[in-house]
Amino acid sequence: MPSERLSLQRILPRWRAILLLAVILLGLVVVLARDTELQWRQAHELRVQGRMRYLQSRPLPAARGVIYGSNGDALAVNVPAVTIWTDPRIFNAHRKDWNKVAQALNLSPDELTARVRSGGSGFAYILRQVPPQLGRTLDALHVPGIYVQKTSRTYYPLGAVTTPLLGLVHLDHQGAAGLEMGYNSWLSGKAGREKVLVDGQGEVLHLLGARQAPVPGHDLHLTINPQIQYWAYMTLLAAQQHFGATEGSAVVMNVQTGQILAMASVPSCNPNARGSCGDPMDYVNNAVHQAFEPGSVMKPFMVAAALETGSIQPDQRFNVSHCLPVGGFCIRDDVVHHELNVAHILKYSSDIGAAKIALRTPAQAIYDMYRAAGYGKEPDLGFAGGTGGVLPPPQTWDKARHATIALGYGVSVTTLQLAEGYAAIANGGYHVAPTLIAGQPTQRVRIMPAAIAAHLRHWLEGVCAANGTGILAAIPGYAVAGKTGTANLANGKDGFLKNKTNATFVGFAPGFAPKLVMAVTLRGSTRYWNFGGVESAPVFRVTMRHALEELNIAPRWCGGKACASKENHITATQAEIWAEGGGN
Numbered sequence: 001m002p003s004e005r006l007s008l009q010r011i012l013p014r015w016r017a018i019l020l021l022a023v024i025l026l027g028l029v030v031v032l033a034r035d036t037e038l039q040w041r042q043a044h045e046l047r048v049q050g051r052m053r054y055l056q057s058r059p060l061p062a063a064r065g066v067i068y069g070s071n072g073d074a075l076a077v078n079v080p081a082v083t084i085w086t087d088p089r090i091f092n093a094h095r096k097d098w099n100k101v102a103q104a105l106n107l108s109p110d111e112l113t114a115r116v117r118s119g120g121s122g123f124a125y126i127l128r129q130v131p132p133q134l135g136r137t138l139d140a141l142h143v144p145g146i147y148v149q150k151t152s153r154t155y156y157p158l159g160a161v162t163t164p165l166l167g168l169v170h171l172d173h174q175g176a177a178g179l180e181m182g183y184n185s186w187l188s189g190k191a192g193r194e195k196v197l198v199d200g201q202g203e204v205l206h207l208l209g210a211r212q213a214p215v216p217g218h219d220l221h222l223t224i225n226p227q228i229q230y231w232a233y234m235t236l237l238a239a240q241q242h243f244g245a246t247e248g249s250a251v252v253m254n255v256q257t258g259q260i261l262a263m264a265s266v267p268s269c270n271p272n273a274r275g276s277c278g279d280p281m282d283y284v285n286n287a288v289h290q291a292f293e294p295g296s297v298m299k300p301f302m303v304a305a306a307l308e309t310g311s312i313q314p315d316q317r318f319n320v321s322h323c324l325p326v327g328g329f330c331i332r333d334d335v336v337h338h339e340l341n342v343a344h345i346l347k348y349s350s351d352i353g354a355a356k357i358a359l360r361t362p363a364q365a366i367y368d369m370y371r372a373a374g375y376g377k378e379p380d381l382g383f384a385g386g387t388g389g390v391l392p393p394p395q396t397w398d399k400a401r402h403a404t405i406a407l408g409y410g411v412s413v414t415t416l417q418l419a420e421g422y423a424a425i426a427n428g429g430y431h432v433a434p435t436l437i438a439g440q441p442t443q444r445v446r447i448m449p450a451a452i453a454a455h456l457r458h459w460l461e462g463v464c465a466a467n468g469t470g471i472l473a474a475i476p477g478y479a480v481a482g483k484t485g486t487a488n489l490a491n492g493k494d495g496f497l498k499n500k501t502n503a504t505f506v507g508f509a510p511g512f513a514p515k516l517v518m519a520v521t522l523r524g525s526t527r528y529w530n531f532g533g534v535e536s537a538p539v540f541r542v543t544m545r546h547a548l549e550e551l552n553i554a555p556r557w558c559g560g561k562a563c564a565s566k567e568n569h570i571t572a573t574q575a576e577i578w579a580e581g582g583g584n
Contacts, residue, residue, distance in 0.1 A: 062189025327400025482507020
C-alpha cells in the first residue's frame with residue numbers, strides 16, 4: 001500500500017494541481033465580472049428588454065358613435081367583434097398547429113402563411129373585425145403565438161338601403177365615405193391603452209393598474225325616416241333595373257323645415273357583407289355628388305322669373321304651332337300644339353312655349369331665380385366633395401343659351417337641389433336650407449312672391465292630371481303637383497345620345513297644402529320609354545304614397561272613401577302617351 005501511494009504522487013505532479021486551482025479561480029473571476037456588468041452596467045438595458053418581452057401596452061379600441069334615424073332607430077350601430085393577430089416569433093415555432101388554426105379561421109393554409117408573413121417580425125394581422133365565434137374557436141385550440149383581441153365593428157341594420165348616404169368605416173374605425181367620413185371627428189372616439197404582464201408565449205398573466213380608458217364617440221341623430229328611406233331606395237332600385245339605368249337618386253324633404261326624410265342612391269352595396277363594397281361607385285351618394293342636365297324641370301323657375309319681372313302675364317297665350325329658330329337650331333315640341341297658355345306650357349312641357357317666355361325675360365332675372373332656389377351652390381350637409389353643379393353667369397348667355405338654359409340644357413343640377421328648389425314653390429315662395437342633422441334651425445328666405453308660388457302650385461297640379469306629362473305620379477285621394485324632365489345625355493362631341501337620357505320627376509303633395517317634396521332622377525336609361533314621366537314619376541308615386549301614410553297625412557275624402565281620379569277610364573297606353581306630352 002505505501003508503495004502505491006508513492007507511485008500516485010509521482011503520477012500527479014504538484015504544478016498540475018496549481019494549474020487546476022488557477023483555472024477555477026479564473027472562472028470565478030469571469031463569472032463575477034459578467035455578473036458585475038449585468039448587475040450594474042447593463043441593468044437598465046436589460047430591464048427595458050424584459051419589459052418589452054413581458055410587460056406590454058395594448059390598445060383599447062373606442063366605440064364609434066351610433067347614427068340614429070328620426071324615429072330613434074339605429075342606422076349605424078356598434079356590434080362585438082374580434083381581431084386576430086400573431087407574433088411570428090412565437091407562432092413560427094408551432095407550425096405543426098397551423099393547419100388546424102387555418103381551418104378554425106376558415107382560411108386555407110396558404111392564406112394563413114401569407115398573412116403571417118405580411119406583418120413585421122413581431123406582429124401581423126390575421127383577421128380583423130370578425131364575429132366573436134371565430135375568436136372563441138381559436139382560443140379553444142390553445143396555440144401559442146396567435147391571439148384574440150376584443151373590438152367592435154359598425155353594423156348597418158338597413159344594409160344597402162343607406163350605404164351611399166351613411167358611407168363606410170375603415171377597419172381602423174375611421175370614416176371612409178358619406179356621413180361616416182364627413183362627421184368622422186364627431187363619431188370617432190379616442191382609443192385607450194392598458195398595460196399587461198405576459199408570459200413567454202404571449203399569454204396575459206396579469207392586468208396592471210396603469211390604464212387609459214377609451215373615450216367613445218358622439219352619437220349622430222339624423223332627420224332621415226327609416227321607413228321612407230326604405231321605400232325610396234326599393235322603388236328606385238326597381239326602376240333602375242327595369243329601365244336599365246346606370247345610376248339614380250331620390251330625395252324626400254319636408255317643404256316647411258327643409259328636413260331631409262330620405263336620400264337614396266343606386267347602385268349600392270351591403271356593407272355588412274365582407275367584400276360587397278369593392279367598387280367605389282356602389283357607395284357614391286348620387287343625390288349630392290352627381291350633377292346632370294335636368295331638362296324641363298327647370299321651366300317653373302324660369303316662369304317664376306318671367307312673372308316677377310312682368311315679362312309675361314299669368315293668362316298670356318303663346319303660339320307654339322311652329323318650331324322656334326334659335327342660334328341655328330329649331331326648337332320643337334314632341335307633340336304639335338297650336339296655342340297654349342302658361343299653365344298648358346307647363347302641363348304639356350312645351351319647349352317652344354318655354355323658350356318664347358325665356359327670351360322675353362332678362363337673363364339676369366332667370367339666373368337670380370335659379371341661384372336663389374339653390375342651383376349652382378354646393379351643399380352644406382357634411383358630405384365631402386358634394387357638387388354645386390354648373391350655372392353659367394348671365395353675361396355669357398347668347399340667345400341660344402338664353403333659351404336652352406330655360407329648358408334645362410347648358411346647366412347642371414343635383415337631385416338634392418331639385419327637391420330644395422321645388423320646396424320653395426310648395427311652401428309659398430320660401431327657400432329653406434336642407435338639413436340632415438336633427439335639431440338644426442330652419443333657415444327661410446323668400447325668393448318669390450306668394451302669389452307666383454300659388455300660380456305655380458296650381459299649374460303643376462295640372463301636370464299630374466289627365467293629359468299632363470306627370471300623370472303616372474298621381475296618387476288616388478291626394479292632389480299631386482310636379483314636373484317631368486327628360487334630357488338626352490351629351491355624347492362628348494357637341495351632340496347628344498339618342499337612346500340615353502336623364503329622366504327626372506319632381507313633385508310635392510298634398511297639392512292644396514304641400515307637406516313633402518320629392519325629386520327622382522334616373523340616368524343613362526336605355527330600355528323602354530326612358531322619359532321622366534314614365535321612369536321617375538312612378539317612383540315618386542309609390543314612395544310618396546308610403547311617406548304620406550307613414551306621416552299620417554290623410555287623403556281627401558269623397559263620401560266614405562278616398563277621392564279617386566276623375567279619369568277612371570284611363571288606360572296604361574293613354575297614361576304613357578300623356579306622360580310624353582301627347583294629350584288627347
